[in-house]
Amino acid sequence: MFSDYAALIVLLPVIAFVLTLFFGKKLYSGGALLPIAAIAGSFIISLGIFLEIYPTDGMVQQSLPWFAGMNLGILIDPLAVVMLMMVSFVSLLIHIYAVGYMAHDPARPRYFAETSLFTAAMLSVILSDNILQFFVSWELVGLCSFLLIGFWYHKPSAAAAAKKAFLVTRVGDVLFLAGIVLLYVNMKLLVDNGTLVIESQSYILQFKKMFEAIPLIDGTQLTYIALLFFGGAIGKSGQFPLHGWLPDAMEGPTTVSALIHAATMVTAGVYLVARTFPMFVATPSTISAGVPDALLIVTYVGGFTAIFAATMGLVMNDIKRVLAYSTVSQLGYMMLALGTAGTVLGAEAVGISMFHLLSHAFFKALLFLCAGSVIHAVGTNDIREMGGLFKKMKITGTTMFIAALALAGIGFPFASLGMPIMNIGTAGFFSKDAIIEGALEYGEVTHDMIPYGFAIIAALLTSIYIFRLWFMTFTGKPRSERHSHESPGVMTGPLIILALFALFFGFSHVDFNGYLEKNFELMDVNIAVHEGEAFHPSAFLVLLPVIVGVLGFLISYSIYNKRMIDMSKIVSSGNPLYKLLYNRYYEPKIGADLIGVKLTHDVVARSGEFVDRKIIDWLIIDNIISNTLFKLGEIIRKLQTGVVQNYASVTILGVALLLVLLKLKSGGT
Known part of the structure; x- marks a missing residue:
């Protein structure tokens, strides 16, 4: 049964990442064959699972306790399995293509190691059976994109593009995390008052349990949660107004652009909305x-x-x-x-x-x-x-x-x-x-x-x-x-x-x-459909x-x-x-000059300078305690003569004093 090996879909590229990173320089083409073989294995397992659960509408679920009352699990349903096959297959072709494209790059081992980890992170996003694990994998995708966009870090434009991608997508990630926290608070209240029954606290953020809680969560709260999730999707999928990082991500190798724009990263945002779709439909x-x-x-x-x-x-x-x-x-x-x-x-x-x-x-x-x-x-x-x-x-x-x-x-x-x-x-x-x-x-x-x-x-x-x-x-x-x-x-x-x-x-x-x-029928989620006359354009x-x-x-x-x-x-x-x-509607200029300079420098930095120099300094420098500390520091500074003999004498004196004190204490007891 291929489903017994579902965890290898992620583990194989992770193993390839480690081996390529440490031994890639000694292998053919910078170790490219390791990620290619690993991702090919991920595709074969994904295809095998698809053939097992199609068309019987089955799904694969595996779970075990993780930490802090959360679980680590795998969920492969129709939505996940088609994504697994696409990501692994397209990524495999891009890695094969990269053997020729990156043939003359001296940093090939680092490249293939990072792309292997990138693919593994995206596959982990898809496999996650709970929203917290989803978020952890989601963050790893963001980290890998930062490393790959700035792969040629010696180029200032590449370093700047990587930093921009990391910072802009973090805005969406903070919103996503806020949505998870708000969802957890609402579900915990439902569990504590007995309205929502779950087998174990470890499974409170599983997708199935989230969907069971939808009718019980206040409509306004549900809207906030869904929109915060969508904020995360906007950042990862480059939607307005958090789209500016995506065109600048072209500073990485073209194969990285293909990975980000086709198989990984940006598709994660769409997948998030699709995965949590019942929550969006249920909002008032x-x-x-x-x-x-x-x-x-x-x-x-x-x-x-x-x-x-x-x-x-x-x-x-x-x-x-x-x-x-x-x-x-x-x-x-x-x-x-x-x-x-x-x-x-x-x-x-x-x-x-x-x-x-x-x-x-x-x-x-x-x-x-x-x-x-x-x-x-x-x-x-x-x-x-x-x-x-x-x-x-x-x-x-x-x-x-x-x-x-x-x-x-x-x-x-x-x-x-x-x-x-x-x-x-x-x-x-x-x-x-x-x-x-x-x-x-x-x-x-x-x-x-x-x-x-x-x-x-x-x-x-x-x-x-x-x-x-x-x-x-x-x-x-x-x-x-x-x-x-x-x-x-x-x-x-x-x-x-x-x-x-x-x-x-x-x-x-x-x-x-x-x-x-x-897909959602497998989780016993019923989504209403508009009933009206047949549509005939x-x-x-x-x-x-x-x-x-x-x-x-x-x-x-x-x-x-x-x-x-x-x-x-x-x-x-x-x-x-x-x-x-x-000029792209002057969005880069607005972002760099208005937000980057005016807001960050003129408002935040100067406000901080005012607080530091006018308030903090006044409270400390013009304070009796601070003046006393400064004078004491001046006295101690004079003791630092730089003469080794003086330091040795003080050390011997201190040890002798310590021995005397110990002797007195032992005599007293």
Whole structure:
């Protein structure tokens, strides 16, 4: 039984971390084979468990007491097992790719050790059966991201980016921890007064017990808890306003960017909301009738982030920063799905959101690894210095085009239009189309079409910026004298595998959504579903996501391939809109100057200086006691002559005095 070895899913990469860290320098390719073998083992065990519990809707639970009345446990249900397979599989491909990408880096052992620990931490997040263990693993993910973003710590920009990521995500982590404390206080009160019965205090923060307590917790308290949890998710998943660290995280190796943006770290925030989804659904509806308050916040933060980040992706020239803002935007889509579909479809929203999370993992990992292949070949991140690379990099160019099609959601909804043929399209088409349809149904039910507008406009912008990147990189004439070449097979192999998943993974959407929809039923949690007339959108609304995707492609093709529009007048410092987007809405400047300088230095530091010099010094320096201590210190200071003979004499005198005192004491007794 693979379930008997579930703990090895985390332990294998941890063991690889230790061995690679200490012995990597003596092994082939910096010890890369150890993490690759360990993560392959994690994937095999995860796949084996999936085959054991699918489709019977079973789950694996293992638990033992930990410390301070808490437990250490494993929970593998449908939600966890699909995440385990995705994280281990994508991470495995990225590690294989890194053998070629990091081939000439002298710090390879440290790199592979840290990425192995990073993967282990994310797998531990997924396996956790209680919220405290989840948080401990969550913090380890944050620590590993700090180490990897600042991997090239000798570069000031990398060190600054790592520090920024660590500090910004800590804001969310503090909120998350506050939510856990508030949840524990409420559950402890329920246990103490006998309202909630648990077998042992060790299991008070298990997810199953948390969900049992939901009907018993005050609605206002439940809203606070859910929103504090969401605050943690905002930090980890780079949602507005805690998104600024994610684009700057590009300072690490491209393979690190692929890990953070596709398989680990940022997906943890979405997974947190999905894992605790029953709490969000159960919050009262005081802001908008029929819409749980927590889900309403999730909807608007996610929808706004999707369109906000997409606008900045339009003007970035660093190939990795374009993809970084794309990640922020797509994570917004996942949050939007949990909010809108969660309101009208209940637990099905978890399947819709997680399906896009997995779909996004495949094509975003592919996009980043293709970007790494390009950077490896031409030695620059600036797409303005590229062009014409397709002739010499056909595998990279083709696979990146497939990933771009998936990100843009290109496909055709034959079945949705009543035709006797199934829908055909990329993985992104199936996953994003379901989110947009959920937002549309939300609008029909609540008469609030703003989230749907966010989703459609963001889809158009997504198509424009990703095909802009592709055309500027691979088509036209070379815009520099750089010599390009295709990457070695160890790098192109993972690209081809990920391209196949970006093309065909979408066809599993029916089974996937149905499988995850039953996830909370296994814990005896019933989530209400909106009951109303069957939703049948018009043909135009069904086609609209595809229309905007194709329109974005045509706009980019006409501008960046055919040069039908002169962009020099638009892309200039004289265009206020371009300046606003290029400067990222001045968010970095506001964060650094207003918050970093004005608030931290001018307010906090100067206030501290005033308290120290004007109040503390007055209380101490102008005080009789302090003056006496200062004078005594002056006398003692004079005794410090620096003459060794004097010190020896004092030592001998002290020992003699001690012996006399001991003799007197023994004589007295």
